[in-house]
Amino acid sequence: MTLHRPHDAREIAEIVRHAGAENHTLEIVAGGSKRAFGRPVRAAQQLNLSKLAGLVSYEPRELVLTARPGAPLADIDEALRAEGQMLAFEPPQWLNLLGGAGTPTLGGVLACNLSGPRRLRAGAARDFILGFSAVNGRGEMFKAGGKVVKNVTGFDLSKLMVGSFGALAILTEVTLKVAPRPETQCTLLLPGLSDAKAFDVMARALNTPHEISAAAHLPELSARRAHLAAEGPLTALRLEGPAPSVAYRAAETEKLFGGGVRLEAEASALFWREVAEVRALLPDGAPLVWRACPTPSRAAAIVAAVREKLPGAEAFYEWGGGLVWLSLDPAEAGPDCGAAVVRGALDGQGHATLVVAPETARASVEVFQPVEPALAALEARVKAGFDPLGLFNPGRMREGV
Structure with a gap:
């Protein structure tokens, strides 16, 4: 080349x-x-x-x-x-x-x-x-x-x-x-919540005036892999800003949810780096990883629906439930890498992207959420307007685009 x-x-x-x-x-x-x-x-x-x-x-x-x-x-x-x-x-x-x-x-x-x-x-x-x-x-x-x-x-x-x-x-x-850049940050960890209860807590926290800047839920297996090595699920709420403000808002949030464990400053930053970089919270060498963006209120039900058909699936949640990371067992997922199951669970209310898979699988599976014919035609027209000869990154997003 x-x-x-x-x-x-x-x-x-x-x-x-x-x-x-x-x-x-x-x-x-x-x-x-x-x-x-x-x-x-x-x-x-x-x-x-x-x-x-x-x-x-x-x-x-x-x-x-x-x-x-x-x-x-x-x-x-x-x-x-x-x-x-x-x-x-x-x-x-x-x-x-x-x-x-x-x-x-x-x-x-x-x-x-x-x-x-x-x-x-x-x-x-x-x-x-x-x-x-x-x-x-x-x-x-x-x-x-x-x-x-x-x-x-x-x-x-x-x-x-x-x-x-x-x-x-x-x-x-x-x-x-x-x-x-915020002067400091802290994270309030609420242990032991089920997925459904965690989503209720995150939704309530995000609707308070306490300016939660990040919200995630780690079920037991993901929480155990984090550097905290927790023994059960963890729900995490981050607060950032001037130190006095963070201290006050953290205390008020603790009152709202009946306590919790605080991660201060660097420990908080390390935790959220783990969440952002994803890999540490998934099984070692997970060969199939999906990234789904559902309505937050449906996230737990979507993961449950995936697990009904793919029992080996693992998940954790970012963005208050608006982002779901799924790790699948290739033996269960089949030749489509679990696309039919994951997208079927979304039922048209959100989108899912295959982030990690072997190159041969990414060449044959719809990596990005399939789009309706009218939207596909619009995509093609936009592509033709900027790159009429189709020179740039052919097929990166979809075959023929």
Whole structure:
């Protein structure tokens, strides 16, 4: 496979024009850490964005950062941390989950629209993009959005790019809103709750004025694998902010639910890193992992329905029940990796994505939630508008797209 490592947008545009003229498809890669997420790309050449790294500009007083797609997340976090700021959507890295290869980058996180535990309070990755520069499938450089919120007008192409898995355009610069980093945090652990009771507790907590920034439920097996090595299920509620405020809100939350165990500061941060990175809470080497997004009130029933047909299934819950992680036994799941069972349990009310599976399975199974014909036709038209020759990441999301 021919490998391209361009240094700037003009080089990318030239490579794309040449690929179009020669009818060569392109796999778009930044750090390579998310290559195992989605369907395998069968492309003639690879366009690697690792040379397009670094910060372009950072204005801490304006809470705005512009960076290139190959910028490692670790470098961005270091720059933000020095100014007491952060990416509010708490991007997970998923290194161990997806096999440990590559370097997590800003481009990879945005291409996959990955958000961590704070998503239920702060919003998703796509909610923080203000503007971008990119190259389309015709080899044309273009821009959308701006560097301040008031300049972001018209159809929001920025949000369209986030979560498109590199199938529409090649990002060359991205401008994001950033946020102040909380002074401290603590997590209230409520042990021993059933799934159904835990969802009631999380819903009540999220509806209080105490500004819970993350809520998760770990059934017994997942809780035992966490660094806390708990002996039963754990329901976790995180509070962040100035130390006096966190202390007061934690005390009020404890009163509401009759006590609990507190994790302070670093212990709390470690716990939520485990939740965000997923792998430590699943069986060792789990070969089939699904990520389902149901209505939170139905999450426990969905897992129960999956277990009726696949008794070896394990699960834990993020986002107050709005995100369910499922690990399946391949011997039970069958050739479709459990797709019919998992999506059947959702019953059209939510969506499910196959995150971890062998490459051969990801090539044959619908990795992403199937869409209705009208929506599929719309997807195809959008793809044709940006990438008329179908050069970028062919088949990454769906066959023929």
